[in-house]
Amino acid sequence: MDFVKADDMLGPYFTSEIAAYQDAIGKSGRDMVLSLSPGRVLSLAHLERLRSNAQMWRVSDDLWDNWDDVEAQFARLARWAPHQRPGTWADADMLPLGRIAHRAERGPERLTRLTADEQRTMMTLWCMARSPLMLGCDLPSSPPETLELLTNADLLDVPKASRNNRELLRDGDLVLWAAESTTTADRFAAVFNTGGETLEAAFPLGDLGLGERASWDAWSAVEAWSREDARPGTAASGSVSPASGLPGGVLQCAVPPHGVRFYRFS
Template sequence: MHRSASLTPPMGWNSWDSFGTTVTEDEVLANAQVMAERMLPAGWDTVVVDIQWYEPTARAGGYNDDAPLLLDADGVQMPVETRFPSSAGGRGFAPLAARVHDLGLRFGVHLMRGIPRRAVADPRPVPGTDATTADIALPADHPAARCPWNGDNLGLDFSHPAAQAWLDLQIDRVVGWGVDFLKVDDMLYPYHGDAIEALHSAVGKAEERHGRDVTVSLSPGTHLSVAHLDHLRAHADMWRISDDLWDRWDDLEAQLTRLARWAPHQQAHGWADADMLPLGRIGVRAERGEPRHSLLTAAERRTMLTLWNLGRSPLFVGGDLPSSEDDTLTDLVNTEVLDIGKHSRGNTELVREGDLVVWGATGTGPREGTRWAAVFNTSDGARTVRLPLTSTGLASPGLTSPGTVTELWTARVLDVDPSDPYAVLELDLDAHGTALLRST
C-alpha cells in the first residue's frame, strides 16, 4: 500500500452515530460541506458512509432479518438509489465521491467481512475462475461463517483460491468509485487474521490499479489485545480497541484504561482507534437513542477530545455537523489541542491515584520543545487538585529564564513557572473534567 494518508491519526466524519443504517446522499453532502468550510483547515478531511448503504429496507434501530441486499451481477454491493440517487445507472458511489473530492475531502465507505449471503444463495460466476460465489463461502456451521450481530454476509473460505479473486474484484470495484477510506467490520472479534491479510492484499492491488491511497480501518475491537500489534501494523492503518462508544460517561472513562495500554505503541501507519466521537447532534435516525445533542457535558466533551489527542487516537466525529451546536464545532477545530495528536511522542499515563489521572507527551516536528500534560478528574463532583509540576512532566528546571504553562481549552496562562523545581499546580476541575496544559 501507499499509506501516505496515515502519517498522522486520520480525522473525519462518520454517519453512524447520527444516521445508523439510513444516511442519505443529501445528508452526506451537507456534512461534507460543513467539514470543508469549517473543519478542513484544522485537518478534518474524510467523510465516511457507514453500514448498509446497499440495504433497500434499512431502518433506524437495528437490522432487518433476511434483508434484501442490492448487488451487481458479480455479487458486489451497490448503493440504494432511493437514498443515493446519483448512483443510478450502475455508477455506484463514483458521482458522490467526486463531489466530496471537489470539496477537497476524502470519501469512505463501510464494508462487512465476507461475501453477501444473497450472492451465495443465488450463485454467480467468479470472473477469471471456474468457481461460483456459492463455492467460496464458509459452510454455515463454521465458527467464522457469520457475524454475531449482522446477517448480511457469510465469511469467505480463503482455502479456496477463488475467494481471494472475488474479494479482489469487490475491493477493486469499490476503490474504483473513488473511495479513499475503507471501514471493514467484523474483523477483530474474534480476530480473523486470514481475512485481514486477504483484505490487505486486495487493497494493495486496487491502490496500484487506480493510483489511490486507501486508509484501512478495522472494527469492532472487543477485548483487542496488543498481542496482535505487529500483525495489525503490517495490514491496516487503524483498528478499533473497543465496542461502539456512546455519549455516556462510563463509555468515556473506560477509554482512559484502553488508551493507556495502546498509546505507547502509536506510530505512523498504525493507529489504535478509541472509536467515534459521539459529539454534537446525534441519534437523528441511529441505532441508539432518540435524536439529541450529545449527553456528554461540556467538561466531558473536552475530556474526550483531550484524551483522544493525547492518546493519538484517530478522530471521527459522529454528530450531524449542520445541526450541531457551535460550542462543539469550536472545540473540534481547536488546533492547539489537535496538534498534540499530530505532533507528539512519549504519550503516556503518568499518574493514576483514585479519581486523579495524569497524562503527558512531548512535541515533535513543528512542536519540538513543547510539553503537554492533562490532569483528569474522574470523580462525579468538582474538586480542587494540587500536585507537583514535576508529576506532570511539564517542569524544566534547567531553563535559564522563566517559562509559561497555559491551559489550552481556556487559553489561560497559569501562575506557575516550569523552571521552578518546587512549583505546585492548583487546579479547579469540574466533575469528569480536565485541564490540558502546555509548557514552553
C-alpha cells in the first residue's frame, strides 16, 4: 500500500487518531502517503501538527462541479499557499473535470458542469497554490479538451518547481496571484475574474513581482492558455500600444467571466 486516505479527520480535528495512523505507518517499515479530509473548519493553528503526521490535508469539504465550490477555494488557498512545502501539502480536493459521477454518487453521470473558463480557472488556481493535483473523473471516456487542460506545460511547471506562491491582490472580482520559478529566472502571474462580466485589468510589471523598475525591454511574456504574446502593441495580445499613453511596463488584459489569464514571464 502506498496511499492512505483517512476521511472525517479534520472537522473537528482528531488529534490522537491522526497520530495513531502515522504511528502505524511508521511501524510498517515503508513509506506511505497519509491524506486527511475533510477540512472546512481547518485552522492554521494545526499546521505543525499536520506537518508532523500527514503529507496531505484537505482544506474544504467535498468539491463538486459548480462555480460556488471553486470560488470558495480562493480564500482558503490564499491562507494556505504560503505554508506549502515539499512533503506536506494543503489539498484543495480532486479536480471534477471530464466525465464525472461515473457511478453517480451525486447527480447523474455527466461531463463536468464547469464552463471551459471555469475549468481553466480551477486548474490555474490549484497550480498557483501548489495543491496536489488529483483527477476526479473517468479519464478514458473524457473528451480531448480535458487532456489539454491537464497537459499545459507552462502551468504544470508551477507546482513542479516554484516558490513564493501567493495572492497579491483581491479587489472586488479581481484576484491576482504570483510565483517564481526555482529552476529558471521565470516568473508566473495569474489574473482571475470571479465575477459575471468581462473584466479589464492593467498592472505595472513591478506589481507582478518582476522588480520595481521592470519593463518590457527586459521581459517577454506568453499567456499560457491562448499562447498569445502579452507584450503591449503585439498583434496577438489585444493590448493597447505604448503610443496610447500607457507606460511601457504595464500588462493589460481582458479576463472573461469566471476566467483567468495565466502569464509566464521570461
